[in-house]
Amino acid sequence: MTKTTETSLTPAGEAGTFPLGGLTVRRLGYGAMQLPGPGVIGPPRDHDEAVRVLRRAVELGVDHIDTAQFYGPDVANALIREALHPYADDLALVSKVGARRDASGRWTVAQRPDQLREDVEANLRSLGTDRVAAVNLRRMDTHPDTRPADVVPLEAQLAEMVALRDEGKVGGVGVSTVTLAQVDTAIEQAGIVCVQNAYSLLDQSDTPVLERCAEAGVAYVPYFPLGSAFAHIASVTDHPPVVALAAERGVTPAQVGLAWLLARSPNVLLIPGTSSVAHLEQNVAAADLRLSDDDVARLELPSPDRPD
Ligand SMILES: NC(=O)c1ccc[n+]([C@@H]2O[C@H](COP(=O)([O-])OP(=O)(O)OC[C@H]3O[C@@H](n4cnc5c(N)ncnc54)[C@H](OP(=O)(O)O)[C@@H]3O)[C@@H](O)[C@H]2O)c1
Numbered sequence: 001m002t003k004t005t006e007t008s009l010t011p012a013g014e015a016g017t018f019p020l021g022g023l024t025v026r027r028l029g030y031g032a033m034q035l036p037g038p039g040v041i042g043p044p045r046d047h048d049e050a051v052r053v054l055r056r057a058v059e060l061g062v063d064h065i066d067t068a069q070f071y072g073p074d075v076a077n078a079l080i081r082e083a084l085h086p087y088a089d090d091l092a093l094v095s096k097v098g099a100r101r102d103a104s105g106r107w108t109v110a111q112r113p114d115q116l117r118e119d120v121e122a123n124l125r126s127l128g129t130d131r132v133a134a135v136n137l138r139r140m141d142t143h144p145d146t147r148p149a150d151v152v153p154l155e156a157q158l159a160e161m162v163a164l165r166d167e168g169k170v171g172g173v174g175v176s177t178v179t180l181a182q183v184d185t186a187i188e189q190a191g192i193v194c195v196q197n198a199y200s201l202l203d204q205s206d207t208p209v210l211e212r213c214a215e216a217g218v219a220y221v222p223y224f225p226l227g228s229a230f231a232h233i234a235s236v237t238d239h240p241p242v243v244a245l246a247a248e249r250g251v252t253p254a255q256v257g258l259a260w261l262l263a264r265s266p267n268v269l270l271i272p273g274t275s276s277v278a279h280l281e282q283n284v285a286a287a288d289l290r291l292s293d294d295d296v297a298r299l300e301l302p303s304p305d306r307p308d
Contacts, residue, residue: 021171029064031271098138
């Protein structure tokens with residue numbers, strides 16, 4: 001990357017694009033997990049604002065929206081359909097399979113190949129489309145409710161995902177919440193187009209996977225880019241060096257956290273989640289914020305999660 005000496009707001013689109021499931025998307029996208037009610041269950045607190053968020057995202061040039069049937073469940077997909085259907089040809093809708101919700105809203109494991117297929121088809125039905133740009137196989141290996149019997153060999157799952165791609169239902173296969181070894185297997189066996197793992201300025205433990213994806217030309221799509229909505233995970237927007245730099249530069253802490261991720265590697269695609277138009281507008285504008293090398297160095301405080 002070219003060395004920069006000043007933080008600057010650059011022309012729109014400066015962050016560039018990256019291929020994703022047969023499309024080419026802008027690096028600043030949108031994640032729909034914050035649209036359903038608290039705990040990602042039930043209807044949104046403000047239905048009309050949720051629809052406005054989705055329409056404003058597309059108006060601002062967002063062409064990559066991340067969702068899941070199990071957000072709500074059914075709520076995020078129904079909102080996307082209500083707000084944006086019929087979809088523009090260049091809109092990359094990306095979903096994920098591997099989990100479900102039970103009647104009480106608890107996350108349940110749905111990892112068997114037949115369940116993956118059923119859930120890809122459920123996503124297509126609720127979104128009202130016969131194809132999505134990509135679907136992530138969300139592994140649940142580390143989930144507290146996963147029993148040994150629920151763990152399915154990755155190879156069998158990838159074979160089903162490839163079959164769905166061959167049938168044209170999925171533009172590209174992705175994997176989520178996976179180890180470096182699983183990413184290697186997925187690159188070899190399924191020619192994956194994206195990996196979705198947790199990663200942010202405050203949690204860089206997944207750097208080896210990010211770098212492996214960069215080397216293989218695979219999009220790396222960090223979830224929890226701002227640290228998530230969960231109270232037990234530290235928020236990037238509260239991190240003192242981020243807050244200080246944002247104040248100096250006249251931008252918001254969220255923009256600093258997102259710009260840091262964009263500067264990490266050209267294969268990073270962002271899907272920050274928000275239920276508010278004001279936050280969405282800030283987040284999309286982060287695509288135009290370039291951090292100087294000095295800024296990045298200031299943000300790089302020693303962290304126990306960093307592998308080096
Ligand atoms: N593959 C997976 O297993 C997986 C897991 C989790 C998430 N995801 C995907 O990744 C996306 C991103 O993750 P996430 O939504 O959980 O976490 P996130 O993007 O790190 O953070 C979302 C939180 O940040 C707040 N926020 C957003 N923009 C802000 C801004 N400009 N200023 C201040 N606060 C702001 C949101 O509140 P407001 O709503 O008030 O803005 C929300 O509380 C999700 O939407 C989902 O699509 C995937």
